[in-house]
Each structure stands twice: as structure tokens, then as C-alpha cells.
Amino acid sequence: MNRPMAAEPLLDVRDLSVEFDTRAGRLRAVDFVSWTLHRGRTLVILGESGSGKSVSTQAITGILDSPPGHVTGGQALFDGMDLLTLTERARRGVVGSRISLVFQDALSALNPVHTVGRQIAELYRVHRGTSRSDAMKRAAEMLDRVGIPGARGRVHDYPHQFSGGMRQRVMIAMALALGPEVLIADEPTTALDVTVQAQILELLAEIQADTDMGVVLITHDLAVAAEIADDLVVMYAGRVVESGATADVLGDPQHPYTQGLLQSVPSAERRGQDLPAIPGTPPDLMRLPSGCPFRPRCPHAHDRCVTERPALQPAPGELRFGACHLLDQPLSPEGAAR
Amino acid sequence: MLRFALRRLLIMIPIAVIVTFLVYAMVFALPGDPIRALSGQKPLAESVIAAKRAYYHLNDPLFVQYLHFMGNLLKGDLGQTFDGQDIGEQLALRWPVTLQLGLTALAIQLVLGLVSGVYAGWRRDGLVDRALLGATLGVLAVPGLVAMFFAQSFFAVELSWFPVSGATDGWPGSYLLPATVLGVLGFAGLARVTRTSIAEVASADFVRTARAKGLAPNRILWGHVLRNAMLPVITYIGLDLAGILGGAIITEGIYNLNGIGQFMFRSIAMKEGGVVVTLSTVLLLGYMLVNLVVDLLYGLLDPRVRHV
Numbered sequence: 001m002n003r004p005m006a007a008e009p010l011l012d013v014r015d016l017s018v019e020f021d022t023r024a025g026r027l028r029a030v031d032f033v034s035w036t037l038h039r040g041r042t043l044v045i046l047g048e049s050g051s052g053k054s055v056s057t058q059a060i061t062g063i064l065d066s067p068p069g070h071v072t073g074g075q076a077l078f079d080g081m082d083l084l085t086l087t088e089r090a091r092r093g094v095v096g097s098r099i100s101l102v103f104q105d106a107l108s109a110l111n112p113v114h115t116v117g118r119q120i121a122e123l124y125r126v127h128r129g130t131s132r133s134d135a136m137k138r139a140a141e142m143l144d145r146v147g148i149p150g151a152r153g154r155v156h157d158y159p160h161q162f163s164g165g166m167r168q169r170v171m172i173a174m175a176l177a178l179g180p181e182v183l184i185a186d187e188p189t190t191a192l193d194v195t196v197q198a199q200i201l202e203l204l205a206e207i208q209a210d211t212d213m214g215v216v217l218i219t220h221d222l223a224v225a226a227e228i229a230d231d232l233v234v235m236y237a238g239r240v241v242e243s244g245a246t247a248d249v250l251g252d253p254q255h256p257y258t259q260g261l262l263q264s265v266p267s268a269e270r271r272g273q274d275l276p277a278i279p280g281t282p283p284d285l286m287r288l289p290s291g292c293p294f295r296p297r298c299p300h301a302h303d304r305c306v307t308e309r310p311a312l313q314p315a316p317g318e319l320r321f322g323a324c325h326l327l328d329q330p331l332s333p334e335g336a337a338r
Numbered sequence: 339m340l341r342f343a344l345r346r347l348l349i350m351i352p353i354a355v356i357v358t359f360l361v362y363a364m365v366f367a368l369p370g371d372p373i374r375a376l377s378g379q380k381p382l383a384e385s386v387i388a389a390k391r392a393y394y395h396l397n398d399p400l401f402v403q404y405l406h407f408m409g410n411l412l413k414g415d416l417g418q419t420f421d422g423q424d425i426g427e428q429l430a431l432r433w434p435v436t437l438q439l440g441l442t443a444l445a446i447q448l449v450l451g452l453v454s455g456v457y458a459g460w461r462r463d464g465l466v467d468r469a470l471l472g473a474t475l476g477v478l479a480v481p482g483l484v485a486m487f488f489a490q491s492f493f494a495v496e497l498s499w500f501p502v503s504g505a506t507d508g509w510p511g512s513y514l515l516p517a518t519v520l521g522v523l524g525f526a527g528l529a530r531v532t533r534t535s536i537a538e539v540a541s542a543d544f545v546r547t548a549r550a551k552g553l554a555p556n557r558i559l560w561g562h563v564l565r566n567a568m569l570p571v572i573t574y575i576g577l578d579l580a581g582i583l584g585g586a587i588i589t590e591g592i593y594n595l596n597g598i599g600q601f602m603f604r605s606i607a608m609k610e611g612g613v614v615v616t617l618s619t620v621l622l623l624g625y626m627l628v629n630l631v632v633d634l635l636y637g638l639l640d641p642r643v644r645h646v
Contacts, residue, residue: 061550062549063546063549063550065541065546091552092552092553092554093552094552095549095550095551095552096550096551096552096553097552100550100551101547101550103543103546103547103550105543108542108543108544109543109544109546109547110544110547111544111547111548111562111566112544112566112640112641112642113565113566113639113640113641114562122551122553122561123551126551126552126553126554126557127552158641158642160641160642174547174551
């Protein structure tokens with residue numbers, strides 16, 4: 001792969017594979033996934049449930065439930081280290097301070113029996129050895145920074161005393177506490193209503209503009225992706241099916257799955273018409289179809305898709321990749337026939 | 339927190355009244371005339387019976403009798419047994435025996451149950467977890483009485499490690515064997531509840547958050563898992579104290595320890611209604627007190643309970 005962009009990548013994930021032991025046998029949840037995050041940019045991993053988007057970031061940060069999950073291959077390069085081969089102790093020095101995470105449901109992701117102040121202060125205490133009172137003071141500053149009114153008093157409140165949006169702000173304050181270089185947000189707005197969702201995304205964008213950190217945002221919401229992503233990675237059945245700059249991917253999608261996703265977005269022009277949907281359901285990872293996993297749902301599937309799995313390969317445009325045989329024989333109405 | 343405690347305390351008052359009244363009414367409803375039973379074969383003179391009945395307020399309606407009883411109880415006068423002993427004095431003599439037995443058993447049960455349960459739950463499916471599962475199954479399968487008699491005949495009679503019966507050696511000598519048997523019998527349930535609770539909390543979302551914060555496993559266990567996992571465990575311990583008290587009655591009989599259990603047992607056999615009511619009431623109040631403590635601990639551990 002040639003990388004014309006001059007800047008050193010901040011976080012470079014290469015050929016990551018993760019497998020799960022289940023009662024029915026082993027399944028591959030993440031299959032040779034690669035993506036690159038740059039300083040100051042937002043990378044969105046887009047995919048439906050079970051596509052492996054959360055598992056891949058959990059594997060990188062070492063918070064995968066293991067067992068049953070195992071990383072079976074790949075690298076995650078960050079500041080000259082491979083996160084996947086670090087000792088647990090060394091990784092604890094990175095995760096939480098230099099790379100931090102925000103989860104979907106802040107109510108269950110925050111400890112119900114500790115005040116939010118204490119949960120934020122814990123980071124300063126553990127990673128920096130700050131004194132108790134200093135750590136609490138900084139926790140209040142963080143709450144203030146993420147826009148929680150009356151932050152100084154609210155550090156002593158418990159998670160259940162906050163509204164959903166404010167709770168997610170608490171999560172973000174906690175993730176930003178130690179000034180991370182990488183922020184991984186796993187569906188941070190899914191549990192919130194649309195207006196609050198917009199506020200949270202705005203907050204993330206503001207903070208990113210201030211700090212130059214790289215953000216990895218996981219979502220299944222195409223609208224969210226379109227709004228904030230600089231770079232887009234589309235995942236399907238544990239694999240990357242398409243990646244590239246957001247404008248390129250959404251403006252000229254190369255993979256039939258991405259095309260299907262874009263067509264199924266409601267729009268004003270198609271008002272009154274039936275909304276096109278991708279037929280079928282995502283595959284069972286235990287029983288993947290032969291060849292291309294998207295084949296049974298693909299309008300362009302042909303013989304080669306049954307026998308040969310398409311590899312991720314360069315697609316037209318800069319730093320663009322796609323995993324589809326159509327990239328070899330450009331898509332035309334005639335060529336699409338089986 | 340203070341308001342929470344006060345509210346809990348206020349709720350206890352009507353419950354205490356209802357429960358003591360129910361116990362009193364149940365004993366009242368028992369067949370037989372206690373004064374006639376007292377005299378045995380030889381009938382008492384009518385005048386004596388009348389005097390005794392008046393003295394014990396036996397001619398008054400149930401509710402009035404209950405009020406007399408509660409009034410005296412609140413004044414600290416627990417009344418007398420039919421053969422003229424002061425129940426309060428008897429209790430004062432016997433409480434320490436039951437308390438020493440119960441608390442020693444509780445301590446053994448807590449240490450065994452909590453340590454093994456926490457360890458097994460934190461390392462779920464590990465060696466300790468599997469061993470604990472087998473051990474608790476074994477303990478739960480053994481009937482308490484069998485274990486009591488076996489321990490007495492083997493460790494006390496056969497090996498002479500402990501006194502066979504009686505409390506003459508004082509604490510801990512006389513109490514160690516019965517308390518250990520009680521404690522080990524009770525540990526199985528506690529260990530299982532603890533193990534399950536720890537394992538469940540360990541897979542909670544906020545524990546994943548704690549890992550994402552780069553915290554060491556020990557800090558996650560002590561700082562984040564334990565306090566949340568203790569909620570069901572404390573409820574279980576509160577309920578289980580009743581089991582220990584019930585177990586104490588049987589244990590005191592087998593090991594001939596002269597505690598509340600023995601007193602209760604003898605009073606039921608002698609149809610001493612007044613003593614049974616008094617003892618039940620005291621035990622019930624004690625049990626309610628334990629429940630109050632559990633409620634308060636719950637509020638202390640979980641802010642969500644406090645703020646409801």
C-alpha cells in the first residue's frame with residue numbers, strides 16, 4: 001500500500017483479526033481489518049450490529065472480554081508500539097491516558113455507586129498520582145469544559161442524577177481528562193435523542209479542534225458519519241468492504257453494500273416512493289457464505305463472487321480501498337448481469 | 339442519609355406492632371387453659387384460679403391483654419414464668435450464650451463465605467471456582483442435624499479435641515465446635531450468592547469502563563466491583579441471621595448450651611405461653627433491628643436507594 005499522505009499516522013491498524021469461542025465453535029468477528037487514523041482527523045467506522053466495528057476497537061485497547069475473544073493476528077501501531085503485543089502493564093500506561101474510550105450507554109458505563117467526580121478524579125490519582133483534593137478540582141474543571149452547568153457542585157452527584165445527554169458529557173469529560181491523543185467513541189450518541197445527539201457531536205468536534213486529537217467514531221448511523229467523518233471505513237460481516245475519504249466514499253461508493261446503504265437513506269426528492277432497502281439480512285458469522293459474504297444480498301453478484309473472496313484493493317481515487325470484484329471490471333449496467 | 343434512616347425507623351413501628359400482636363394472638367388461640375395446666379393432676383381451688391387469672395389479666399379481651407403485655411414490655415418488665423422466675427433475669431443469663439454461639443458462627447460463615455465467594459467469582463471458571471461449586475454442593479446436601487451429631491461424636495467424643503457438651507469451658511472452647519459446624523453449614527449459601535454476584539458485576543459495562551481507564555485488576559475489584567456486588571450479599575446475610583438463630587436453638591439442644599434456644603424449647607414443652615410470646619417478641623424485634631441495619635447499609639452502599 002502506498003501512502004501519499006506525508007503525516008505520520010497516529011494509530012495504524014493492520015490486518016487485525018479477532019476470533020470468538022462460542023458454544024457452536026469458533027467464529028471470526030474481525031477479519032483482516034486495516035485502517036489508519038491521523039492527528040486531528042475523525043475516522044468513522046460504519047457498519048450494522050455484528051459487523052465487528054466495536055470488537056475491533058476493544059481488541060486494540062485490550063478491553064475485549066477474553067475469553068471468549070482472542071486477537072489472532074495483526075498489528076495496532078501507536079507511537080512506535082504495537083498495542084497488541086504490549087504487556088498488560090504497559091498497555092495500562094497507554095489506555096485511559098493517551099488513548100481513551102467513550103461508550104454508548106453512559107448510565108451503565110458509569111459506576112452507579114461512586115460520584116461522577118470521584119470517577120473522573122480516579123484517572124488523575126492512578127495515572128498522575130495527583131492528591132485527592134487536586135484531582136477533584138480537576139474533575140470539576142473537566143465537567144465545566146464539557147458544558148455541564150454548575151460543575152463545581154455536580155462533581156458530588158451520582159450518575160443517576162444526570163440526564164442522558166449530561167451523563168454522556170460526563171463520559172466524555174472522563175475520556176478527555178488526561179488529554180488523550182486518540183479518542184475512541186463507540187456509538188456515543190445512539191442512546192440519545194436527535195437534538196442531544198447533535199450537541200454531543202458538536203462538543204466532540206469543538207474539543208477536537210482545540211486539541212488536535214484523532215477521533216475514531218463507531219456508528220451505524222449514516223447521517224452521523226456523513227456529518228462528522230473525515231475518513232470513512234465501512235464494515236460488513238467482520239471485514240472492511242470500503243474505505244477512503246468521506247466525500248469520496250459517499251459521493252462515489254464503489255462497493256454494492258455502501259451503494260445500498262446510501263440508496264436507503266430517505267430524501268425529499270423520493271418522497272412518496274417506497275424506500276429502497278438492501279434485501280436479506282446480515283449473514284451469521286458461523287455460517288458465512290462462500291466467496292464474498294455480501295453475495296446473497298448483492299444485485300451485482302456473479303460466478304466469481306461465489307468462488308473467490310474479494311480482497312481489499314486500491315479503488316479509484318486517493319487512498320481509497322474497496323473489497324469487490326467489480327473493481328476489476330468496472331460497473332456498467334450490462335456488466336452487472338449475472 | 340439521615341432522612342432515609344429516620345424514614346426506615348418510622349416504618350418499623352407499625353410493623354413491630356402488627357407482628358407482636360399476631361404472635362400474641364396466635365399464642366392466645368392455642369388450646370388449653372394455662373392455669374389449669376400449671377396445677378397438673380390435682381385441681382386448684384376456684385378462688386386460687388380466679389386470683390391467678392386476674393393477676394395474669396386472663397379474663398380481659400385479647401386486645402386489652404396485648405396492651406398490658408406491650409405496656410409492661412416497654413417499661414422493661416418482661417413478666418414472670420408461671421413458676422415465678424423473672425423472665426428478664428432469665429434472658430439476661432442466657433443471652434450471652436446464644437450471642438456468643440451465633441456471633442462466632444456468623445464470623446466463621448462470613449470469613450469462609452466471603453473470601454471463597456469473592457475469589458471464585460473474580461476468577462470465574464478457575465480452579466477455586468470449580469472446587470467451591472463441588473464443596474458447597476456437598477455442604478448443602480448434608481442435613482444440619484446429621485452434621486451436628488457427627489461432629490460431636492467424631493471431634494469431641496472420638497478425638498477429644500473439644501468438650502462434648504455444656505458451656506463450662508467458656509468462650510471459645512465450648513463454642514468452637516458447634517459454631518464451626520453452624521458456620522460451615524451456612525457458608526455454602528453465602529459463598530454461592532457472593533460468587534454469583536461478583537461474577538455478574540465483573541461483566542458489567544462500568545467494569546469495562548474501568549478497564550478502559552487503565553486501572554489495574556486489583557483496583558477494579560476493590561474499587562468498582564466489590565461495593566456493587568455486596569448489595570445482594572448483604573440482603574442474604576440479613577435473611578440468613580434468622581437461619582443462624584433457628585440453627586442456634588437446635589445446636590444449643592445438641593451441645594447442651596443453656597441459651598435462649600434451650601429456654602424457648604423448654605417453654606414450648608411446658609406450654610408457658612407468656613414466655614414464648616416474650617421470647618418470640620424479643621427475637622422478632624432483634625430480627626427487625628437486623629433488617630433495619632441491612633436497609634441502612636444498603637442506603638450507605640447504593641446512592642440510588644438513598645435518593646428514591
